[in-house]
Amino acid sequence: MTRAVNDVPTTPGPADDSATVQAPVTAPWWTTAVGYQVYIRSFADSDGNGIGDLPGINGHLGYLELLGVQAVWITPFYPSPMADAGYDVADPRGVDPSFGTLSDLDALVASAHTRGLKVVIDVVPNHTSDQRDWFVAALAAGRGSPERDRYLFRDGKGSDGSRPPNNWTSVFGGPAWSRVDDGQWYLHLFAPEQPDLNWDNADVWADLERTLRFWLDRGFDGFRIDVAHGMAKPEGLPDAPEGTLAASGQPTLPRTDMAEGTATAADGSAAADSVAAGESGGVVPSAPAADPRFDNDGVHDIHRMIRRVIDEYPGATTLGEVWVSDPERFARYLRPDELHQAFDFSLVESPFDATRFRQAIDSAAVAATSVGSNPVWTLSNHDVPRPVTRYGGGAVGTDRARASLLVELALPGAAYLYNGEELGLPSVEVPDDKLQDPTWERSGHTQRGRDASRLPMPWEGDEPPYGFTEGMSTWLPAPAEYATLTVERQLDDPGSTLNLVRTAIELRQRNPAFSGTEISWYGAPSGCFAFRRDGGGLVCALNAGDTPIALPPGSVLLTSAPLVNGELPANAAAWLIP
Numbered sequence: 001m002t003r004a005v006n007d008v009p010t011t012p013g014p015a016d017d018s019a020t021v022q023a024p025v026t027a028p029w030w031t032t033a034v035g036y037q038v039y040i041r042s043f044a045d046s047d048g049n050g051i052g053d054l055p056g057i058n059g060h061l062g063y064l065e066l067l068g069v070q071a072v073w074i075t076p077f078y079p080s081p082m083a084d085a086g087y088d089v090a091d092p093r094g095v096d097p098s099f100g101t102l103s104d105l106d107a108l109v110a111s112a113h114t115r116g117l118k119v120v121i122d123v124v125p126n127h128t129s130d131q132r133d134w135f136v137a138a139l140a141a142g143r144g145s146p147e148r149d150r151y152l153f154r155d156g157k158g159s160d161g162s163r164p165p166n167n168w169t170s171v172f173g174g175p176a177w178s179r180v181d182d183g184q185w186y187l188h189l190f191a192p193e194q195p196d197l198n199w200d201n202a203d204v205w206a207d208l209e210r211t212l213r214f215w216l217d218r219g220f221d222g223f224r225i226d227v228a229h230g231m232a233k234p235e236g237l238p239d240a241p242e243g244t245l246a247a248s249g250q251p252t253l254p255r256t257d258m259a260e261g262t263a264t265a266a267d268g269s270a271a272a273d274s275v276a277a278g279e280s281g282g283v284v285p286s287a288p289a290a291d292p293r294f295d296n297d298g299v300h301d302i303h304r305m306i307r308r309v310i311d312e313y314p315g316a317t318t319l320g321e322v323w324v325s326d327p328e329r330f331a332r333y334l335r336p337d338e339l340h341q342a343f344d345f346s347l348v349e350s351p352f353d354a355t356r357f358r359q360a361i362d363s364a365a366v367a368a369t370s371v372g373s374n375p376v377w378t379l380s381n382h383d384v385p386r387p388v389t390r391y392g393g394g395a396v397g398t399d400r401a402r403a404s405l406l407v408e409l410a411l412p413g414a415a416y417l418y419n420g421e422e423l424g425l426p427s428v429e430v431p432d433d434k435l436q437d438p439t440w441e442r443s444g445h446t447q448r449g450r451d452a453s454r455l456p457m458p459w460e461g462d463e464p465p466y467g468f469t470e471g472m473s474t475w476l477p478a479p480a481e482y483a484t485l486t487v488e489r490q491l492d493d494p495g496s497t498l499n500l501v502r503t504a505i506e507l508r509q510r511n512p513a514f515s516g517t518e519i520s521w522y523g524a525p526s527g528c529f530a531f532r533r534d535g536g537g538l539v540c541a542l543n544a545g546d547t548p549i550a551l552p553p554g555s556v557l558l559t560s561a562p563l564v565n566g567e568l569p570a571n572a573a574a575w576l577i578p
């Protein structure tokens with residue numbers, strides 16, 4: 001007997017269960033936008049040095065228009081020694097020469113706005129570069145100085161202070177403390193080149209406010225806030241209870257061999273609590289509540305300060321990177337006087353599994369709406385293995401990634417795509433001698449880090465670097481595997497992932513079936529699900545099982561794979577209007 005998504009009414013009616021996904025009454029742009037993350041180093045290079053840059057982005061805004069997204073999030077372009085690919089910021093109000101100039105940035109914002117695109121940029125309030133003037137001054141000024149008080153310097157343990165002040169580990173592996181010449185230690189939750197700021201110091205607060213205003217005054221539309229669950233540290237910096245540092249509390253920083261179903265934390269420890277690995281692999285989960293490094297209550301006052309500043313700039317928004325898995329604790333970041341929005345990583349943390357996806361969607365919806373916010377869906381970013389790879393790689397991984405995109409884009413709320421996701425790019429492993437992620441060195445060459453998901457965008461042509469640069473080399477290799485996945489090729493192929501995403505975004509923007517802020521779930525065979533948007537009536541069905549399923553009657557708007565005898569094949573999703 002054919003399995004079918006059953007009980008889908010032809011007119012809106014009661015369903016078996018419902019999740020509420022409510023946007024604020026007047027819905028500003030950021031509550032429904034499809035955003036696009038540009039990883040600046042890997043998007044497009046204009047000057048031949050093999051590193052993506054601001055003019056490169058500006059030259060490709062037409063592509064974003066073609067794609068149909070409404071916002072672009074640009075990763076850090078600030079002056080940086082690049083110990084962590086720009087997340088080690090030496091000057092939060094400047095531009096690194098390798099990316100261009102302030103004028104390039106102004107031109108980019110103006111051009112984006114002309115095209116109706118909002119521009120969101122990163123701020124990095126948890127730490128700075130060790131090359132920032134503040135940290136250089138802190139080293140020079142010595143122990144007990146006001147300069148050192150902007151960071152977290154402490155004396156070590158033991159009679160000679162030679163042991164770190166506590167047992168915290170760095171997200172990138174190894175201890176979270178480094179010792180300086182005069183014997184003191186400083187805290188860095190990430191690389192040693194990224195000293196953590198002391199958020200009990202007034203200069204640190206004033207500096208972030210200055211940075212926010214600097215960019216808002218230049219016309220930016222908002223901020224993605226890096227490690228938004230970091231910043232505040234517990235009084236006395238106590239040792240972490242045993243076992244609480246096993247999961248990194250941060251993006252996965254994973255190996256890319258996730259299809260094997262083994263996840264390992266960036267600190268080198270086994271991710272014992274990782275999501276069920278299963279056939280689709282898993283990722284390291286968010287911070288456990290007891291991990292003292294993250295999600296300390298003091299962080300909320302910092303978000304309130306940020307909100308007060310942003311509220312002076314109508315239309316501007318904040319989007320937090322909050323790796324906190326407990327939905328109630330996650331929701332605290334979204335209270336009306338804190339972040340406007342936060343990425344919900346529950347889909348990223350889920351294998352390709354209908355039950356797990358449904359749980360992720362429900363928990364995200366409840367968390368955000370319990371405090372009057374709305375979810376921001378994401379399947380991918382520069383810190384995690386690409387979906388195609390997470391879901392098993394090859395044709396199956398691609399099919400699943402396409403299906404997942406349709407699920408994501410059917411949901412009420414905002415959604416962010418990561419550059420190259422719209423091309424169905426897989427993560428491709430980088431040779432040892434080309435690896436750049438600090439995780440590689442910090443883990444003693446046991447964790448390859450995130451480079452495999454950060455490779456240059458393939459634009460055109462049959463050979464590397466596929467139009468990414470006119471130079472001879474690229475900062476990470478452009479792999480042979482991308483030859484058939486270029487933008488140029490996919491534009492010409494009606495069945496390409498790029499054209500699937502374009503069509504999906506266009507439908508989502510223009511078709512009234514996508515209205516409404518709530519979804520209802522329907523009965524469906526095991527391994528499958530279907531939900532309906534209660535406002536406009538769009539139905540999204542996912543078949544994550546292994547045999548085809550019959551779809552309910554209705555007109556099919558879009559499918560991630562061709563129907564087979566009118567049925568939805570395995571590893572596919574469909575949009576329809578009953």
Ligand code: NOJ
Pocket residue numbers: 084087088124190226227251321382383
């Ligand atoms: C999160 C960023 O996404 C990641 O790339 C970076 O390494 C850490 N925060 C530290 O800034």
